[in-house]
Amino acid sequence: MNTPDRNGSAAAPAGRPTRQSGPEEAARVGREVLDRTGTVVVGAEEALRLALAAVLAGGHVLFEDLPGLGKTLAAKTLAQALGLDFRRLQFTPDLLPSDVTGSSIFNPATREFEFSPGPIFAGLFLADEINRTSPKTQSALLEAMAEAQVSVEGTTLPLQRPFHVFATSNPIEFEGTYPLPEAQLDRFLVRLRFGYPAAGGEQDIIARRIARRQDETRVANVTTAHELLRLQEAVETVGVDADVIDYAVRLTAATRRHPDVEVGASPRGSQGLVLLGRALAVLDRRTFVLPEDIQEGAVAVLAHRLTLTPTSWAQGVAAERVVRDVLAEVPTPSTVPHG
Numbered sequence: 601m602n603t604p605d606r607n608g609s610a611a612a613p614a615g616r617p618t619r620q621s622g623p624e625e626a627a628r629v630g631r632e633v634l635d636r637t638g639t640v641v642v643g644a645e646e647a648l649r650l651a652l653a654a655v656l657a658g659g660h661v662l663f664e665d666l667p668g669l670g671k672t673l674a675a676k677t678l679a680q681a682l683g684l685d686f687r688r689l690q691f692t693p694d695l696l697p698s699d700v701t702g703s704s705i706f707n708p709a710t711r712e713f714e715f716s717p718g719p720i721f722a723g724l725f726l727a728d729e730i731n732r733t734s735p736k737t738q739s740a741l742l743e744a745m746a747e748a749q750v751s752v753e754g755t756t757l758p759l760q761r762p763f764h765v766f767a768t769s770n771p772i773e774f775e776g777t778y779p780l781p782e783a784q785l786d787r788f789l790v791r792l793r794f795g796y797p798a799a800g801g802e803q804d805i806i807a808r809r810i811a812r813r814q815d816e817t818r819v820a821n822v823t824t825a826h827e828l829l830r831l832q833e834a835v836e837t838v839g840v841d842a843d844v845i846d847y848a849v850r851l852t853a854a855t856r857r858h859p860d861v862e863v864g865a866s867p868r869g870s871q872g873l874v875l876l877g878r879a880l881a882v883l884d885r886r887t888f889v890l891p892e893d894i895q896e897g898a899v900a901v902l903a904h905r906l907t908l909t910p911t912s913w914a915q916g917v918a919a920e921r922v923v924r925d926v927l928a929e930v931p932t933p934s935t936v937p938h939g
């Protein structure tokens with residue numbers, strides 16, 4: 601068997617896509633997007649790499665962490681660097697589905713109702729603090745995310761391509777919040793957490809704020825909507841070995857058997873592992889997926905799809921830990937070469 605290194609410098613094995621230019625270009629652009637985002641967001645490199653990979657894989661991203669850890673900033677900055685038509689909506693308890701989707705407004709001049717599109721008609725829609733709005737409004741977003749279309753007053757309207765949702769959410773259930781139902785969580789390819797800044801990071805955040813003399817941040821775009829579609833097509837050319845697919849399936853199946861888990865991840869989870877793995881491979885200039893790509897995305901793809909048993913939940917068991925257990929337990933395929 602061929603033994604390419606992790607950066608894919610060996611020739612692509614027979615039977616695998618040989619088109620190098622697409623992934624080469626995608627990797628270069630991806631590096632540029634991350635570098636530019638890093639000029640504003642301190643730390644969080646791994647979370648941002650996974651967020652970018654999720655977009656390249658055509659997915660939606662949930663940023664979930666405690667207040668003030670830079671979720672909104674990261675989502676906004678990545679959106680700017682990607683150059684997508686960007687709309688942000690602050691989710692509040694009184695927000696109506698039509699505030700997201702749009703509605704028909706009577707035009708007295710023409711004496712007709714005209715559709716006024718809501719902010720969801722964007723390339724990248726930032727649903728900020730999504731757990732603060734009612735389930736009814738959350739479900740309007742769910743339809744848009746799942747089907748890339750919205751139903752307004754009996755008419756179905758397609759959304760733009762590419763269309764991605766970045767949502768931010770707070771894991772602490774404050775009064776007046778509505779935790780996302782499992783069905784809606786499942787629609788996010790990844791859930792990402794940042795954690796507190798590493799040593800020196802917090803000083804850096806403050807120093808940068810002082811240096812720019814204003815609160816507002818802005819980065820220039822690296823790509824456009826059209827270019828992003830091309831990069832996504834490059835990811836679609838990446839082939840996946842049967843044993844890597846099998847590995848993703850075995851990891852996902854193991855979540856269903858874990859003693860702390862009541863409901864494990866569905867096939868949407870195993871598919872997510874492989875789809876994200878292809879984008880991570882491309883960011884590393886490879887046209888084939890290694891088990892390491894699956895491992896890198898496993899917590900982000902699987903943890904939010906697990907329902908813990910009431911006892912484990914009450915004992916504070918973290919779904920992330922369950923995924924790490926599963927990674928330790930399921931053998932890494934040996935037939936696929938490692939770098």
Ligand SMILES: Nc1ncnc2c1ncn2[C@@H]1O[C@H](COP(=O)(O)OP(=O)(O)OP(=O)(O)O)[C@@H](O)[C@H]1O
Nearest residue numbers: 640641642643666667668669670671672673674805
């Ligand atoms: N990693 C970071 N890099 C740069 N700035 C940061 C970072 N984390 C926090 N900040 C700064 O802290 C402030 C809060 O960030 P932000 O509004 O993005 O937090 P949040 O996670 O969205 O919080 P909330 O849950 O309350 O909405 C911002 O003004 C930003 O300047």
Ligand SMILES: [Mg+2]
Nearest residue numbers: 671672728768
């Ligand atoms: Mg925020």
